[in-house]
Amino acid sequence: MIHFRISDFSLFRIYFLLMHLVCDFDDTLTNTTKYWNFWLDKLEKVGVSRERAIETGSRLFIERFTLKRHMDALSIQDQTAVQLLNEMEEHVKEFGKTYIFPDVHPFLLEHNTNHSFSLLTYGDETNQRWRVSESGIGPYFQPVRIAGPEKHKVEFLKEILQTTAEQIIFVDDSPNELNPVVDAGLPIKLYRIVRPGAKHDYVHERDDVAWTRIGSIDEIKI
Structure with a gap:
């Protein structure tokens, strides 16, 4: 009989199953x-x-x-x-x-069993938490983090790296949020999602260089 220790299951979880996907909200998951x-x-x-x-x-x-x-x-x-x-x-x-993009729910349903998700959005905390709650996708994301002028997304990502052994993936629509992560040299897989007609619907010099540019959430390799 093969005996497993708790630590063995932890290693299995880290190396064979889990990635942690950190998602922006506005114009990434919802049509802001x-x-x-x-x-x-x-x-x-x-x-x-x-x-x-x-x-x-x-x-x-x-x-x-x-x-x-x-x-x-x-x-x-x-x-x-x-x-x-x-x-x-x-x-x-x-x-x-109805503002949630149609590719979001199928992706979450497919991957939520083996992987974990959290939200990292920017703005007024009360306003953002209210919109996330009304969007219906809140239960998939634990926790919901709110960045702002006092604490930017890159600082939250540094903290996440210190508290999890999972591989971190970060997806955002804005190069303004992705650039600091690249410049800080954080070991995070980056995706830039570009929704047609959205605020950041343009070509950036770091697309497919420092991060992978995608058009829908299901293009993320997880």
């Missing part, structure tokens, strides 16, 4: 561009020009964007602000799951 355009349509209906809304929102994205902060910056107040916020909350509650 579609969500953003829906919001811009709402703002236009209350008299805010699309150009002004985009310019103001772009500045806020560097910090921690929320719909409320965007309206404050656009001087939308009182009942109009309350109504817009209520309408968006109802919209996300009803349609949040």
Whole structure:
């Protein structure tokens, strides 16, 4: 009879099964561009020009964007602000799951038994956790980490490397998030996902050099 120690199973798990996939959320798993355009349509209906809304929102994205902060910056107040916020909350509650790209659920269902997933997104913590919750994919991802101007994604990835023996894969749509990982020399397999029409739908000089460029999540080799 062959006897196994707990450590033997741990080694089997590390070397034969597990990879840990760290995923961005916006325009990686969920169609944030579609969500953003829906919001811009709402703002236009209350008299805010699309150009002004985009310019103001772009500045806020560097910090921690929320719909409320965007309206404050656009001087939308009182009942109009309350109504817009209520309408968006109802919209996300009803349609949040439909924003998830169609390749995501099949990929998660195929791989969640043998591999693990976590989310690493950027923005306002309350806002991002709410959107993840309403998207319906939250249960696949443990934990959900929220980066921001005080602590960038690369810092979270350094911590993940120190706490797991699994091979780490990181997928994001933005070269701004992938470049620091490359420059830090972290031993992480990188993918850049480019969704058609999304904010970062362009060719980058490091595509297929420092990271692998893909068009759908199921192109990840796991």
